[in-house]
Amino acid sequence: MNVVQAVKMYITKMTEESGPGMKVILMDKETTSIVSMVFSQSEILQKEVYLFERIDSHAKWDNLKHMKCIVFVRPTSENIALLSRELRCPKYGVYFIYFSNVVSKADIKTLAECDEQETVREVQEVFADYLAVDRHLFSFNIIGCLHGRSWNQQHLQRCSQGLLALLLSLKRRPVIRYEAGSEVSARLADRVRELVRREAVLMDNNIPFNGDVPPPQLLILDRRDDPVTPLLSQWTYQAMVHELLTINNNRVSLAHVPDVHKDFKEVVLSAEQDEFYAKNLYSNFGEIGQTMKSLMDEFQKKAKSHQKVESIADMKNFVETYPLFKKMSGTVTKHITVVGELSSCVARRHLMEVSELEQELVCHSDHGKQQQRLKAMLANESLRAEDVTRLVALYGLRYEKHAGNVLPALVDTLRKRAPDCAALPVLLLEYGGAHARQSDLFGLQDADKITKRLFRGLSGVENIYTQHTPLLKDTLEDLIKGKLRENLYPICGGDDLSAGRRPQDVIVFIVGGATYEESLCVRQINQANPGVRVVLGGTNIHNSTSFLEEVKSAMQGVHRTHTRHIRNI
Known part of the structure; x- marks a missing residue:
């Protein structure tokens, strides 16, 4: 797949x-x-x-x-x-x-x-009616697919048609499952099932029947079940580039970078066309620095060998290797420019400090201490307003039901500092608060999740900036083991006895957008489970900026019912 x-x-x-x-x-x-x-x-x-x-x-x-x-x-x-x-x-x-x-x-x-x-x-x-972002990742490039809790009809049609094309292109006829607590997931599942039925002859002609293999599963999820993942700072190469610089159809604009060479005002980052990027897109920020040094050393070695062109044989050798040499030169310069700008962003925006608190908020419960740190960051003028807004939003989601919740006061402080950002944490709570989720996002009720978190804490975390794992990981692991609860993720169109069998092929689609952190999680699941193939898609591939645009678009003109206690928004 x-x-x-x-x-x-x-x-x-x-x-x-x-x-x-x-x-x-x-x-x-x-x-x-x-x-x-x-x-x-x-x-x-x-x-x-x-x-x-x-x-x-x-x-x-x-x-x-x-x-x-x-x-x-x-x-x-x-x-x-x-x-x-x-x-x-x-x-x-x-x-x-x-x-x-x-x-x-x-x-x-x-x-x-x-x-x-x-x-x-x-x-x-x-x-071919979808954007193939990576071998296991696709998108429809749609922001603003919902209005309140309902589909924008045009986007519903686009996603259902796109998913039909995906099934035909991958030659898969799946059992369709959806998130029970999400009306938009159910609507999309119904629409895809209807299209598959309508195009039954086309499906029969394109997709070979294999009765011995468990049927593939198309699992339709709702972004509102995990509004945390798109808000977090990222520390792997591909995800970092998207979060800090934005990847738009494999292109990254560097026009804003001071003294950037005209050839690198816009660069293409494609795993299919750039060997270095393909090898390193999942490397963390520390590893990228070491890898860049090795690439530079190799390039300098090759450059020195070309400085001595003394004989006809040397000239011939140089001409033969020149295109490769030139390509390598472009690759080195491109990635040094990109990594250099990432490094500047991290330092300029104090992102290590910000990221540490983000991870603490989503992975640990210590209300008093985290509240104090958050207040100190809100008062720190050297931090970007957008970054402290994300921290306030994460606090709002994490401590929504906490007796000592101080979100209204935090929002008031944020309004004084950045009036344009003050509404976002509240809109996000209305969009993806506890009322909108069917999952135990923070592992507060589920005994299994509490145990998992405890063991993760005891074994020590490899990196304090990457403690978080997306909700998608647990969902997919349950699905692959045949343990995904049918009352929470029912089969569209009624019972199918074969659905309980462990699927080998899984297509996951997230209404409201996927992330590169979830793409990494899918890659890890594919590597850890030989014979299992998972493909991830979303209405869009989000960074925190585009996700907050998604939230604003969905909540525009919608009456607030769950956050009315937070006034003056």
């Missing part, structure tokens, strides 16, 4: 089926992102694709009849209208049309009627 491989296979198929010759690829905004996540521009050029066009652009090109046009778009009404216009007055010689998902017969008929010059050679459905 490799989502990158699945999308790559479809795009390779598109470029090969059109045969040899110069090609243009015509895409919409979403399919442009889908392609760029798995192929670099130079890789696409090798497939004789020399022009990249957006279907919604109005660029005027003359005399391109010698080029073949590969159309790769989502089957939306807007794209059907734009494609119809294109076929009425075709710019290119022939068209090979690929939709990223199931397309209706009515839309095919509309296109056929517009193709008066008979330029269309092929119309096919390919099921």
Whole structure:
């Protein structure tokens, strides 16, 4: 179950089926992102694709009849209208049309009627309708999927269609389970089940039946069950870059970094295209420093060997190795620039101090001591307002039911310091407080969880900045062992006796967004359980900033019912 491989296979198929010759690829905004996540521009050029066009652009090109046009778009009404216009007055010689998902017969008929010059050679459905972020991670790049406790209907449709495409691309027909306490999880599960049933013939044709193997499981979760994980500072390379610099479709902007070279104002971080990044994306911050030093040493050694070019043989050797040398030079400079900026952010924002209290708040119960430290940090002007806001939000979630809760006073202090941030801890409590969760997030009631936490404490924590483990880890471990309680995670559409068997293939989807910390957790579970394959997806891949945007969007205009005691918000 490799989502990158699945999308790559479809795009390779598109470029090969059109045969040899110069090609243009015509895409919409979403399919442009889908392609760029798995192929670099130079890789696409090798497939004789020399022009990249957006279907919604109005660029005027003359005399391109010698080029073949590969159309790769989502089957939306807007794209059907734009494609119809294109076929009425075709710019290119022939068209090979690929939709990223199931397309209706009515839309095919509309296109056929517009193709008066008979330029269309092929119309096919390919099921690359999601962003393949990593081999076991996918996203739909949606922020603001909910309004209050209900779906935005457009986003519900996008997620259900995207999940159908994912199942078809991975050739899996799953048992669908969802979080019982979450109406939005139940709605999405119903919608996916309905689509799977409607496309039964397509599923039968694409997915081989294997009666001996336990059926795969699609588990739909709600972000509100764990609002803590997206708020925490991160200390592994990929997650740190996203938290401090933001990864947007594998791209990171460094334009704000002082004196950054023009070639590195925006850098691409892709595990498929960057060997160093692939090897180190899960390394912690301390390890990255050591690895960067080794990379520098290796580069300097190679640079010195190229300083002596004295003979024809030396010249030949240099020319042959130059592209590799140049690539290594770019890799070294890129990662030194990125790691340097991460290091500056950590120092500038006092993130070690902030992170230590974050971990204490979510992993240990010591209200008096933590309250005092939090008040001291709120008074510390050298800390960023956004960082102390996250600390207040974590306190609010952790001590919501505590008799000595001082959240209203903390919010008042925060309002004096940063008026724009004061509402966020309260909105977050309304969004993901105890009333919205079915899990025992902080392990306060569940005897097993209390024991686990105790043993974790006794055995000593390897790193005080990474004590927290996402709720997803416990959920997945229970699922893999066949112990996930059916009353809490029921099967959509009633009983299925096979669901109790331990699944080998699991697809988890989090409504409200996943995180890179959870992606690391999935990778560790895959490594620790040979024969088990878990893929994680979310409406979005969050850092703390985008998660708080998600919360604000969901709570906008929603009447507060659980936090009315906190006034003046």
